[in-house]
Amino acid sequence: MWFRLISLATLLGALARPVWADDLPDVRSRAVVVLDSETGAELFGKDADEVRSIASTTKIFVAMAVRASKLDLEGWTEITKQDAREARGGARTRLEVGSKYKNRDLLRAMLMSSDNRAPTALGRATGFDHEALVAAMNKVAKSLHLKRTRFTDPSGLHGNVSTAREMALGLRAALADPVLREIMGDDYEMVYAKGRRGGIGYGSTNQPLVAKRYDVVGGKTGYTKPAGYCFITAARFGGREYLTVFLGAPTKPSRFEDFNKIASWIDRGAPGAKIAVKRPQRAKPTLDVDARGRVANP
Numbered sequence: 001m002w003f004r005l006i007s008l009a010t011l012l013g014a015l016a017r018p019v020w021a022d023d024l025p026d027v028r029s030r031a032v033v034v035l036d037s038e039t040g041a042e043l044f045g046k047d048a049d050e051v052r053s054i055a056s057t058t059k060i061f062v063a064m065a066v067r068a069s070k071l072d073l074e075g076w077t078e079i080t081k082q083d084a085r086e087a088r089g090g091a092r093t094r095l096e097v098g099s100k101y102k103n104r105d106l107l108r109a110m111l112m113s114s115d116n117r118a119p120t121a122l123g124r125a126t127g128f129d130h131e132a133l134v135a136a137m138n139k140v141a142k143s144l145h146l147k148r149t150r151f152t153d154p155s156g157l158h159g160n161v162s163t164a165r166e167m168a169l170g171l172r173a174a175l176a177d178p179v180l181r182e183i184m185g186d187d188y189e190m191v192y193a194k195g196r197r198g199g200i201g202y203g204s205t206n207q208p209l210v211a212k213r214y215d216v217v218g219g220k221t222g223y224t225k226p227a228g229y230c231f232i233t234a235a236r237f238g239g240r241e242y243l244t245v246f247l248g249a250p251t252k253p254s255r256f257e258d259f260n261k262i263a264s265w266i267d268r269g270a271p272g273a274k275i276a277v278k279r280p281q282r283a284k285p286t287l288d289v290d291a292r293g294r295v296a297n298p
Contacts, residue, residue, distance in 0.1 A: 023265075023271035023272040024044065024265070024271075024272050025044065025258070025261040025262050025264075025265045026261065027046060027246070027258040027261055027262070028249060028250055028254045028257070028258060029046070029228075029229075029231075029246035029247060029248055029249040029254070029255060029258050030046075030047060030050075030052065030228065030247060030248030030249070031046060031047045031048060031050050031052055031163065031164040031245075031246075031247040031248055032044065032045065032046040032047075032048065032164055032244075032245065032246050032247070032258065032262075033045050033046075033048035033164040033165050033168050033243075033244075033245050034242055034243070034244050034245075034262055034266075035165070035168045035169075035172075035242065035243045036240060036241075036242060036243075037172055037175075037234060037240075037241040037242060037243050038240065038241065040169075042165075043242070043266070043270050043273045044262065044265075044270070044273060045164075045165075046164075047164070048163060048164040048165045048245075049148070049163050049164075049165055050163060050164075051148050051161050051162070051163055052161060052162070052163065052164075052227065052247050052248055053159070053160065053161055053224060053226040053227035053228075054156060054160050054161060054162045054167060054222060054227060054230060054247065055156045055157075055160075055222030055223050055224040055227035055230050056090075056114045056116075056155065056156040056157075056220065056221065056222030056223070056224075056230075057156065057167060057220045057221070057222040057230050057231075057232050058137075058151065058153070058154070058155065058156030058160045058222070059110050059111060059114065059119060059154075059155070059156060059220060059222075060111070060170055060171060060174040060180070060184075060220055060232075061137040061140050061141065061149075061151065061170060061174075062110065062119045062122060062123070062133065062137060062154050063107060063110065063111060063122075063174060063177075063180050064137075064140045064170075064173060064174055064177070064180070065123075065126075065128075065133065065136035065137045065139070065140050066122045066123065066125065066126045066128075066133075066136075067177055067179065067180065068136070068140065069126040069127070069128070069136065070126070071103055071107075071122065071125060071126050072103055072125065073102070073103050073104040073107075073179065074102060074103070074104065075102070075103050075125060076100040076101065076102055076103070076194050077100060077101060077103055077106060077121050077122070077124065077125040078098065078099065078100045078121075079095045079096060079097050079098065079099055079100075079101070079117050079121055080097065080121070080124075081097055082120065083095075083097070083117040083118075083120045083121050084097050084117060086116070086117070086119070086120045086130070086154070086155060087115075087116030087117045087155060087157075089157055089158075090114075090116035090155060090157050091114065091116065093115050093116060093117045094109070094113075094115060094200045094202075095109060095115055095117045095118065095121075095200075096193065099193040099194070099196070100193060100194040100195075101121075101191060101192075101193055101194070102192075102194075103122060103125050104179075104183075105189075105191040105192070106118045106121055106122050106125075107122065107179075107180070107183055108183050108186070108189050108191060108202055109191055109200075109202055110122065111180070111183050111184050111220060112183065112184070112186060112189065112202050112203070112204045112205070112206075113202045113203065113204070113205060114205060114220070114221065114222065115202075116155045116157065119133070119154035119155050120133065120154055120155075123136075123154060130154065133154050134151050134152060134153065134154060137151040137154070138150065138151050140170075140173075141162075141166075141170070144166075144169055144170060144173055146162065146166040146169060146170060147166075148161070148162060148163050148166055149161070149162040149163070149166045149167075149170070150162075156222055156224070156227075157224060164245040164246075164247050165245075167232050167245045167247070168232070168243040168244075168245045169243075171219060171220075171232050171233075171234060171243055171245070172234070172243055175217060175218065175234055181217070181218060183218075184206075184217075184218030184219060184220065185209070185216075185217055185218035186204065186218075187203065187204045187206075187209055187210045188201065188202070188203050188204065189201075189202050190202075205221040206218065206219055206220070206221060206231075206233055207256045208233065208235070208256060208259050208260070208263070209233070213260075213263075214235050214237075214263045215235055215236040215237070216233055216234070216235045217233070217234040217235055217236060217241060218233065218234060219231065219232045219233025219234060219244075220232050220233075221255070223252070227247070227248065228247070228248035228249055228250065229246075229248075229249040229250070229251060229252050229254065229255045230246065230247050230248070230249070230255065231244075231245075231246045231249070231255040231256065231258075231259060232244070232245045232246070233259065235259075235263060237263070237266045237267060242266065244259055244262055246258045246259065
């Protein structure tokens with residue numbers, strides 16, 4: 001009798017589960033979204049509208065801001081002590097103070113390997129000081145109608161928030177620029193300082209792009225303690241381009257593992273995707289953000 005009760009409970013539990021539930025990818029990132037790049041249609045979402053820290057994925061907005069301000073790609077910009085101060089606390093830089101680099105190469109250093117001395121140097125190349133560059137980044141977000149995206153810092157080390165969905169839309173705008181698309185789709189480049197023979201090899205931190213298992217278009221990684229491990233990238237499947245965003249992954253590899261799960265799922269025809277679109281998304285922020293976009297108690 002007891003066995004029958006357990007069996008009945010198990011059967012009722014199975015019937016209560018949506019038939020498509022086991023088809024959806026089991027991702028570990030805190031916030032995830034997958035959008036069709038052309039139509040904006042959502043294939044998959046997990047807390048896609050929660051406001052979260054975005055770390056160095058910020059830098060796609062630096063790139064769009066300086067490009068909108070007619071950055072001279074072939075011009076040279078010197079790395080200053082101010083750039084070094086702005087980058088303090090981030091990953092090791094390879095751009096030396098006092099050396100000059102082509103602005104195109106500074107974009108490469110910033111977008112491919114997230115060099116934190118590049119953002120303010122690029123801002124200065126277009127006439128922006130720190131505050132003006134941040135204002136220009138917020139202007140880009142406003143022009144894209146991103147209502148939950150706020151910037152206070154060009155590097156992403158000290159704030160900046162958005163949502164998975166809005167970062168997908170930001171990435172789509174960045175990839176619409178052929179220069180940024182080419183740079184974010186590149187897996188390795190040599191960068192040379194003016195007047196020096198030896199170059200600096202920059203490899204992309206976008207592991208799926210480097211692995212070439214899937215047709216990855218390009219994107220950006222990021223990490224800070226409040227943000228966790230972040231990854232935004234576009235990839236093509238069956239002739240269509242999809243935007244994928246992973247925010248707040250618990251470990252460095254897990255953000256790429258989440259991408260591989262999503263990619264495999266799309267390859268299988270994204271079973272359950274239409275029903276997944278209908279699942280409600282919580283809009284409640286996970287961080288306290290003031291009117292200027294600063295994170296309180298991260």
